[in-house]
Amino acid sequence: MTVERPLVAILDYGIGNLHSAQKGFEHAGADARLTADRGLIDAADGVVLPGVGAFAPCMTALGRTGLDDAAADAAGSDRPFMGICVGMQVLFAGSDEAPGTPGLGVFDRFVRWIPGRVKRPQMQWNVLERRTDHPMLAGLDDPVWAYFVHSLAPEIGDGADVVATCDYGGPVVAAVARGNVWAAQFHPEKSSRVGLRILANFVAAASAGGGAG
Amino acid sequence: MRVARVIPCLDVDAGRVVKGVNFVDIRDAGDPVELAARYDAEGADELVFLDITASSDRRDTTVAMARAVADEVFIPFTIGGGIRTLDDARRLLRAGADKVSVNTAAVRRPELVREISLEFGAQCCVVAVDARSSTEAPSGYEVFTHGGRTRTGIDALEWVAEAERLGAGEILLTSMDRDGTRKGFELNLTSKVSEAVGVPVIASGGVGTLDHLVEGVTEGRADAVLAASIFHYGEHTIAEAKTRMAAAGIQVRPA
Numbered sequence: 001m002t003v004e005r006p007l008v009a010i011l012d013y014g015i016g017n018l019h020s021a022q023k024g025f026e027h028a029g030a031d032a033r034l035t036a037d038r039g040l041i042d043a044a045d046g047v048v049l050p051g052v053g054a055f056a057p058c059m060t061a062l063g064r065t066g067l068d069d070a071a072a073d074a075a076g077s078d079r080p081f082m083g084i085c086v087g088m089q090v091l092f093a094g095s096d097e098a099p100g101t102p103g104l105g106v107f108d109r110f111v112r113w114i115p116g117r118v119k120r121p122q123m124q125w126n127v128l129e130r131r132t133d134h135p136m137l138a139g140l141d142d143p144v145w146a147y148f149v150h151s152l153a154p155e156i157g158d159g160a161d162v163v164a165t166c167d168y169g170g171p172v173v174a175a176v177a178r179g180n181v182w183a184a185q186f187h188p189e190k191s192s193r194v195g196l197r198i199l200a201n202f203v204a205a206a207s208a209g210g211g212a213g
Numbered sequence: 214m215r216v217a218r219v220i221p222c223l224d225v226d227a228g229r230v231v232k233g234v235n236f237v238d239i240r241d242a243g244d245p246v247e248l249a250a251r252y253d254a255e256g257a258d259e260l261v262f263l264d265i266t267a268s269s270d271r272r273d274t275t276v277a278m279a280r281a282v283a284d285e286v287f288i289p290f291t292i293g294g295g296i297r298t299l300d301d302a303r304r305l306l307r308a309g310a311d312k313v314s315v316n317t318a319a320v321r322r323p324e325l326v327r328e329i330s331l332e333f334g335a336q337c338c339v340v341a342v343d344a345r346s347s348t349e350a351p352s353g354y355e356v357f358t359h360g361g362r363t364r365t366g367i368d369a370l371e372w373v374a375e376a377e378r379l380g381a382g383e384i385l386l387t388s389m390d391r392d393g394t395r396k397g398f399e400l401n402l403t404s405k406v407s408e409a410v411g412v413p414v415i416a417s418g419g420v421g422t423l424d425h426l427v428e429g430v431t432e433g434r435a436d437a438v439l440a441a442s443i444f445h446y447g448e449h450t451i452a453e454a455k456t457r458m459a460a461a462g463i464q465v466r467p468a
Contacts, residue, residue, distance in 0.1 A: 017337075019283050019309040027287070053334030119436065121336055121382060123413045124216045125258055125466040145466045147289060149336045167214040190289045190311065192253055
């Protein structure tokens with residue numbers, strides 16, 4: 001199945017600025033909608049979980065709007081799913097930032113403060129160091145520069161699902177993927193041409209009807 | 214890896230960029246969207262728009278501008294100038310600005326920093342500090358407000374630490390002694406502030422040459438360097454700035 005302009009549902013749960021994400025996905029060829037409508041989310045070719053600010057307020061807002069279930073269900077489906085920034089972090093089991101607040105648990109490890117004597121947040125462009133060959137970064141020539149704003153990052157674990165790391169006082173997880181679920185700690189919607197290509201890669205996966213490539 | 218950012222600053226009046234930008238082949242030197250797209254294409258890492266709109270009833274133009282820029286330009290941008298309330302910040306962030314920068318209003322009511330940070334996250338809360346040398350301030354630098362006209366009696370180093378404590382995610386530090394002089398950043402001030410806070414510091418005020426940008430990072434220890442006239446008037450491109458910085462051993466994202 002190939003869809004001309006795939007429907008990408010960007011989960012709107014009242015957190016922060018989703019305008020750039022929507023425009024970025026539109027730019028990348030999607031029919032991108034900001035939505036909290038369960039029917040639309042379930043019908044979408046791809047689902048995006050954005051997030052800014054902090055872990056606990058995002059989880060609280062997801063719970064309040066019922067979009068925690070919608071996100072978990074979409075992540076558990078075979079449709080392409082993408083978490084961005086804190087929207088990536090909440091896919092994990094929990095975070096140093098909010099002990100006692102469980103995440104969605106799509107990935108079973110934890111989000112930790114970036115260690116070492118570095119400035120937090122990491123607020124800069126950094127190079128994505130590929131750990132696997134994944135369609136998320138298809139068509140991009142190294143070095144791939146992306147824009148980061150974050151103070152925490154997921155544990156690397158055994159590294160099996162880590163698509164890319166960046167070097168910030170040591171290796172820091174920049175992107176993970178497993179099956180249909182893609183997630184980026186950086187902001188593709190703020191990473192200029194590189195970021196738009198990553199969004200286009202996601203839209204292509206949504207159009208083709210699967211995220212694993 | 215620590216990667217220094219190069220940030221052009223554009224002055225905006227009623228939604229239009231002023232102090233004309235002399236790109237060749239630009240159609241409209243006052244169009245913030247066209248200029249932002251150009252700076253993105255040239256390799257700018259972020260943009261700062263400084264709203265100098267005098268009358269508050271024309272502020273809606275700034276919100277509209279934020280939306281128009283966010284529609285078409287996919288690098289981070291900050292809007293500062295005239296943000297007095299949480300609602301002012303909310304409107305700009307909802308319109309698509311990635312960060313807002315607060316200055317005078319934060320000095321007057323520091324809780325504003327906490328409010329913005331709590332609602333939207335520290336990453337979008339920039340505290341702009343205009344500092345001027347002063348024998349009366351313990352650190353030798355005093356905070357000024359209202360575009361550098363009004364002294365506050367507040368020590369600049371104490372204020373940046375307080376701003377961080379309140380939730381600032383970044384400090385935009387302008388030396389009022391150097392602003393507009395083209396003599397280079399006030400490096401002593403910049404390095405002291407960079408040491409005093411754990412959040413990123415943007416150095417501003419006084420850039421006249423590419424070497425000034427280098428010094429801001431190497432001696433000033435800033436995380437980002439902001440400049441206006443050397444870019445706007447076509448003296449140097451972003452690429453030239455980054456090439457010079459890289460030659461000096463500073464990590465940058467190549468233009």
